[in-house]
Amino acid sequence: MASSPQYLSGNEIRQTFLDFFAQRGHKILPSASLVPEDPTVLLTIAGMLPFKPIFLGQRTAEVPRATTSQKCIRTNDIENVGRTVRHHTFFEMLGNFSFGDYFKEQAIAWAWELSTETFGLPPERLIVSVFEEDDEAFAIWRDKIGIPPHRIKRMGKDDNFWVSGPTGPCGPCSEMYYDFHPELGDDNIDLEDGSRFIEYYNLVFMQYNRDVEGNLTPLQSKNIDTGMGLERMAQILQKVPNNYETDLIFPIIKTAAEIAGIDYTQADEKTKISLKVIGDHVRAVVHMIADEIRASNIGRGYVLRRLIRRVVRHGRLIGIEGEFITKVAESAIALSEAAYPNVRQREAQIKAELQREENQFLKTLDRGEKLLAEIIQKALVGQASRLSSSGQDAHPTTEISGRDAFTLYDTYGFPFELTQEIAAEQGLTVDTASYEAAMEEQQTRSKEAHETIDLTVQGSLDKLAEHIHATEFLGYTQPLSQSIVEVILVNGKSVEAAEAGTDLQIVLDKTPFYAESGGQIGDRGYITGDGIVVRIEDVKKESDFFVHFGRIDRGTLRVGDPVTAQIDRSCRRRAQANHTATHLLQAALKKIVDDSISQAGSLVAFDRLRFDFNSPRALTSEEVQQIEEQVNTWIAEAHAGKVEVLPLAEAKAKGAIAMFGEKYGDEVRVLDFPGVSMELCGGTHVSNTAEIGVFKIISESGVAAGVRRIEAVAGPSVLDYLNVRDKVVKELSGNLKAKPEELPDRINNLQNELKSTQKQLEALKAELAIAKSDQLLSQAETVGDGKILVAQLGEVDAESLKTAAERLQQKLGNAAVVLASVPEPQKVNFVAVFSPEVNKKGLQAGKFIGAIAKICGGGGGGRPNLAQAGGRDASKLKEALETARTQLREGLQA
DSSP: OOSSOOOOOHHHHHHHHHHHHHTTTOEEOOOOOSSOSOTTBSSOOSTTGGGHHHHTTSSOOSSSEEEEEEEEEOOTTGGGTTTSSSOOSEEEEEEEEEESSOOHHHHHHHHHHIIIIISOOOGGGEEEEEETTOHHHHHIIIIIIOOOGGGEEEEOHHHHEEESSSSEEEEEEEEEEEESOGGGOSTTOOTTOTTTEEEEEEEEEEEEEEOTTOOEEEEEEEEEEEEEEHHHHHHHHHTOSSGGGSTTTHHHHHHHHHHHTOOGGGOOHHHHHHHHHHHHHHHHHHHHHHTTOOOOSSHHHHHHHHHHHHHHHHHHHTTOOSOOHHHHHHHHHHHHTTTOTHHHHTHHHHHHHHHHHHHHHHHHHHHHHHHHHHHHHHHHHHHHHHHHHHOTTSOOOOEEOHHHHHHHHHHHOOOHHHHHHHHHHTTOEEOHHHHHHHHHHHHHHHHHHTTTBOOTTHHHHHHHTTTSOOOEEOTTTOSEEEEEEEEEEETTEEESEEOTTOEEEEEESEESOOOBBTTBOOOOEEEEETTEEEEEEEEEEETTEEEEEEEEEESOEETTOEEEEEEOHHHHHHHHHHHHHHHHHHHHHHHHTOTTOOEEEEEEOSSOEEEEEEOSSOOOHHHHHHHHHHHHHHHHTTOBOEEEEEEHHHHHHTTOBOOTTOOOOSEEEEEEETTTEEEEOOSOOOSBGGGGOOEEEEEEEEEETTEEEEEEEETHHHHHHHHHHHHHHHHHHHHHTOOGGGHHHHHHHHHHHHHHHHHHHHHHHHHHHHHHHHTTGGGOEEETTEEEEEEEOTTOOHHHHHHHHHHHHHHHSSEEEEEEEEEETTEEEEEEEEOHHHHHTTOOHHHHHHHHHHHTTOEEEEOSSEEEEEESOGGGHHHHHHHHHHHHHHHHHO
C-alpha cells in the first residue's frame, strides 16, 4: 500500500478509474450529452442522471454493472465559482453503478481499494461518513475495512440520505473525505471545514422505496450509484491548493492571464477570482456548444449565454479589451480532446458561437456604460439641486441606487465593481446594501426555480392535461392532417390567442409532425388556417403531447381553430434516408468489424447522420471503405422494409436489436429489412433501401474510452456534401493552376516553402534585432563597478528582443540590460538580462521586470538572470523604462 498519494494527470485519473472497474466486470459507457433525455431536467447535473429511468424502474438495464466519466453542468452555486477552492459549473463525475447486482460491502471494499491501493491515498488521511441510522455501513467500514470508529462519522438525513423525489427509490449514503491536515488530530473533527477536508467520493445505497406517506419499504432489487469528483481527486493527487490549479483547468487560466498580460502567481485575489471564473466557464461553454447547445434567452440556451457573458465581464475586470474568448477556448479544446474528441471536431462551431455571443455582449456592455452615465448625471443634478435649496452646510445624498446598479448588472451584464469605480470618479458611491438585497432576491428566485427543472412547457401542459387529449400521431402514413388547436403557449404560459410575429408552442389534437426522439430530430413544416401561417421549426414530445415550436408569420391563431398541419416533405425525405442509413450502418459494422458492436448513441438530422458505437479500437481505413461499400450494396439491392408492432419479448426473440438504455413499452415497433437489418425503432424511414440513393462516410473517430463515432450523409445530403467539396477543389485548382489530382503535391510543396520562408524570416528578424542592438552599446551607463543599459528597440518580437538583450549583456559583461519593444499597437514586450554580479547585489531579473511591466498594465517573470514580461499600455512605456533605469542605479550603487 502506497504511503503517499501518487501524482497522476487528470486524464490518467479518469482512465485509471474506468479501468479499475472495467477489470471488475463493469461495462465502460460513454458520457451522455449535457442535453439529457429526461424532459424535466435542463442539463445533465450528475453521473447517475442517464441511469435515472433504471433506478426508477422505468427501464430494464442491459448490463448489471457500468462505469462512466460523466460531463456535468451545475449553476445553482455560480456566484461561488472562483471564490471557493472547489465550486464549478462544469465538472466530471466518475461513477460505478450496480443495477441489482453487488451492494454495500462490495461497493465499500472497492472504494477503499481504489482510494488506498490504486491512487495511493494514505489510510490515516481518510475519514468516512455514514447515515446516522445505517448501522450496516458503519459495521462494514469498521469491521471489514478496519477504520477506527472515531473516524466514521454518523450524519443526518439532510447530508447522507439520497432521494429521487417525493416518492420512489431512495437510500443512505456513505461519503469519503481526504484530510489535508492530519496533524490537527482526531479530536472535534468537523467535516464542514473545507480548508481541512474534501469530500471526494459518495456511495449511494439505493435500498428502499418511499411511498406518498413517507414510509420506507425494502427494494427487491438494490442498486449502487457512486460519484467521485475528477477535479477533486486531481487536487489531492497533484497536491495543489485548489481544483483550479490542477492540469484540468490551470492551462486555460494561464492562457487568459497571458492575454491579459498578468502573472497569475503575482496577481491579487480579485484578479485570481476572475481568472478562475474564466477558466471554469470557458471549459463549460466549450462542452455545451460541442453538445449542440446554442445561446438563447430561454432554457439551457440562457445558461450558455449567461456563462459566456460572465467570461466577457471578468475579462473586462482584469483589463482585457476586445475579443479574447476564442483564444482561451483553444486551450480548453486542447485539454479536452483526448477524452472528448467531439470538442475538436466541432471546433469551428464552438468558436463561431463564442465569437458571435462575445461581439454581441461587448456591444451590450457599451450600452450599459451609456446608461450608467445617464444614472450618474441624474444623481449629480439631484445633488446640485439639493445643495442650492438647502445651503452649503447640507449633507446631500451622494449614492447611486443599488437597485439601478443591480439592473445594470442583471439586465446588461455590467460589472458592479466597474459601476463603483466609475461612480467614484464622479465623487459618488453606490448603495451596496440595496444592491446586495436585490442580488439575494434574484438568487432566491434562481434557487427556487433551480437549474435542473425546465417547467415552462411541461408544467403548463400538466395543468391542462385534464382538459385535453393526448396527441394522435399520423405521420407514419400521412404528410398532412386536418387538426384542431388545443393549446397555445407563449413564454411557457397558456394563452387563448397569439398574433403575427409571436414565437410560440402549439399542441394539436392530431399531427403528421414527427417529434424529436430516438436520435431523430423533429419535423419542420407549416400550420395554416383561415388567414393564418405558422412556420414550425421543431417538434418535441412532452409526456403524451406533441409540442410544435414555431413562429406566426401571418394572422392570429386561437385555441380551437381548425388548421391544416403539413410537414416539409423534402426535410422528411432527408431524415428518412439518414435514419434508415443508420440501421444499415449498424448492420454493416456488425458484419464487417464485430458482431458484438452495439449502438451508444445517434443523431439523425436533415443534412447528416451520426452513429456512436462501442469498440475497443479504431477502425482501419480498409474497414471504413468496406462498410461504406456494403451499405451502398444493400441500397442498390432495393430491399423492401417491413414494419410490425409486436410484444417486446417476441421482437427480441426474432432478433430485433434494442439500444441499451432506451425505454421500451410492452409493445414495440419493429423495422425489418429482411436479411439486412431488424431493429426496434419509432422513427420515420424509407419503405425501400433504394430510396436512399447513396451513402457516404465523412469521418470515423473516437468519442470516449471504448466508444467510436461515424459521421456520414445519405440521400440528397450526399450531393450537398460533394458539391461543397467540388467547389473547393475547383477554386484550389484555379488558384494554384493545377489539376485536381496534382493538388496534394502542390499544397505540400507550398507548405514546405512557407515553413522554409518563415524560418528565414525569423532568422532575419533576429539578425536585424542584433544589428540594431549593437548601436545601443554606446548608451550603456557605468554604475559602480558595472553597467546598465535601458532602451527601447523598435517593433521587434519577443524572441528577437530576448536574443538582442542576451547579446548586449555578453558584450557588456558585468551589466544589467533591460530592453522593451512595441511589436503592435498597445502591446509592449520587456526583457531583462542580469549578470551574476548583478544578482549578487540582490537584483533578480524575474521580480524586477514583473514590477516594471505592471506600469504598462501587465506582468511577467522568469529566472534571476533572464526574464520576460508583457504589457498592454504602450503610452506608459517611457515611464516604465525611466523607473527601470532609476531602480537599477539605486540597486547597483548599494
